[in-house]
Amino acid sequence: MTTTASVAATEVQPYRWRWVALFVILAAEVMDLLDALVTTIAAPTIQKELGGSDSLVQWLSAGYTLAMAVGLITGGRLGDLYGRKRMFLIGAFGFTAASLLCGVAVSPAMLVGSRVLQGLFGAVMIPQGLGLIKEMFPPRELGKAFGLFGPVMAISSVGGPILAGWLVDADFFGTGWRMIFLINLPIGLAAALAAMRFLPEFRLSNATRLDLGGVALVSVAAFLLIYPLIQGRELGWPAWTFASIAASIVLFAVFGRYESRRAKAGKDPLVTPGLFRKRAFTGGLVAGLAFFSGMMGFGLVFSLYTQVGLGFTPLQAGLAGLPQAVGGVLGFGLAMSGLQEKLGRGLLQIGTVVMAAGAAVLALTIHLAGVDVTGWQLAPGLGLVGIGMGLTMAPFFDIVLAGVEPHESGSANGTLTAIQQLGGALGTAVLGTLFFNLLAREWSFGASMQVTVWVEAGLLMLTLALSFLLPRRARPEQAAH
Structure with a gap:
């Protein structure tokens, strides 16, 4: 199915394979999210085997997310120019090949370079999926389609570290940490082959050349x-x-x-200037930068705290975050039960408050329990963080993309996802550097972790304040019941 039609055409004849295509897109999203997170658990083991300074731990995450961020805006436009299905396939095959290079890396430089390649090909792949969803689904189904990204992102955000810890500890075929990248080979190939069969082709008829400057x-x-x-x-x-x-x-x-x-x-x-005259979009970009900076930076520091500070194994460190995953699923379940349509922006605001409360509980727990803190003691705070994350992220993309015109969708999707990734790189850089700096000043791991948690709570409060710039609802026809 090849067309230059806008979303309006899909209201009459929505693509009949749209739900199958959505799961192909979600599979690619999972692959991207897992690779953005797995190195947070595997980083200490990678550093021990390959060598490198403490900055390697940060670059393993930041190299990927930074490359993803700077490439995503262009990636969205490439879909407009050359067709979203075609660029999705190029991204999926390239991402899989880069994963293989990561898995066979023999030096820190080769590994970080391969991570950058992963990020660049991911930047080609991911925005095509978001653009295709807006083309394939009629407006009445867009909320449900985007809503599925919520649980996928929540489960992946904590499931990634658990999977990484298990793979590192299991040491399948003597691969150790390398398996966290090699596992992408079957997933990536399956997603690419399914995309060839089920994804439709859309391309804007009026798209012009890339803005290389x-x-x-x-x-x-x-x-x-x-x-x-x-x-x-x-x-x-x-x-x-x-x-x-x-x-x-x-x-x-x-x-x-x-x-x-x-x-x-x-x-x-490269970026449609008119987008920044839309309050929902601009406010969402800044709020997203604060939110994802805190979330990704916290994930890296928590992994270092549990493994290096508390002596957890990689698998134990991954499992320590399981309450956050369970909380995330619960939060998304609550959001999708009708709260998203009923509360709109209010649900996002409630979620940030719950996350901040969970961060406060976590900081207090670390302070009171000291070096003897257990995974069970960390669970209540992490569980609240997860619930809040689910409530926050369920309506996020739908509300921020409200009001974006069809001809702006490629630029808007790429820019929004780029901010998500840039936030990850920024959070990894800032919170990781803060944590290492406190340790260098002979602060304890517990005290350093507490400071990081309070910074995360501050970023969540900033997200809450910025959320008031967003519209109350994603679509005007949504009314509170």
Whole structure:
């Protein structure tokens, strides 16, 4: 099925394989989410076997998410230009090949480089799925379709570390940590083959050439921000690290001005400037940056705390986060039972408050129990964090993408998902550096973890404040009951 039709056409004849196609897209999403998270558990073992400094632990996550972030905006536009099914297949096959390179890496540099390749191919693959969903599903079913991303993201966010811990400890065929990447081979190939059969082809008839100047500006700006945040601590924070951060801010401003001028000149910009005049979209980007920074940064630090600080094995560290997974499923179940339609933005706000409360309980538990804290004692706080995460993420994408026009969907999907990944890289850099810096000052693991948890709670409160910029509901026809 090849068409240049907009979403309006799908209201009359929605793609008949849309639910099957949705599960193919979700499989790709799972692969991406797992690979964004598995190294948080495996990082200590990888560092022990391959060598490298503490910054390697951060780069294993940040290299992937940073490459994903800078590539996603372009990835969404590639689908507009050359067809979303075609680019999904290129991304899926490339991601699988990069996973193989990660699995056979013989040095820290090769592994980080292969992680960057994973992120770039993931950036080609992931936005096509979001764009296809908006094309395949009529408006009345979009909420249900996007709602399925919630539980997938929640389960993957904690299931990834559990799976990684099990694979590392099981040491199948003597592969150890390498299996966390090699397992992508059958999953990636299956998703790509299913996509060839079930995904429809959509492409915008009026799409124009890529904005390569915009790609260069945003890529350099993001790198200049993340690199010094990760490397600065080990190098003693020389002057160039602060100059680099300042230069990144300037370049982001230059990027925005460049895109605006390009649009006024009648050329196709990398990011449609009109998107930033939509309060829901702009507010959602900033709120998402704060939310995902805290969530991803917390995941890395919690893994280091449990394994290095408490002496847990990789599997034990993964299982310690199981209450968060269970809480996430419960939160999504509550959201999908009717609360999402009834409360709209209010559900997202309730979720952030519940997450912050869970973080506070977790910090208090660590303070009171000290070095003898057990997984069972950590469970209540983590469970609340999971419930809040489920309630927050269920309506997030649907509300933020409200009001985006069909011709803006590729740019909007890519930008929103890019912010999610940039938040992950930023959180890994900032919270990871904070944690390592406190340890270097001879703070205990428990005290360092508590500070990190309180920073996470602060980011959640910032997300709550920013959420008031979002519309009350994803669609006007949704009314409270």
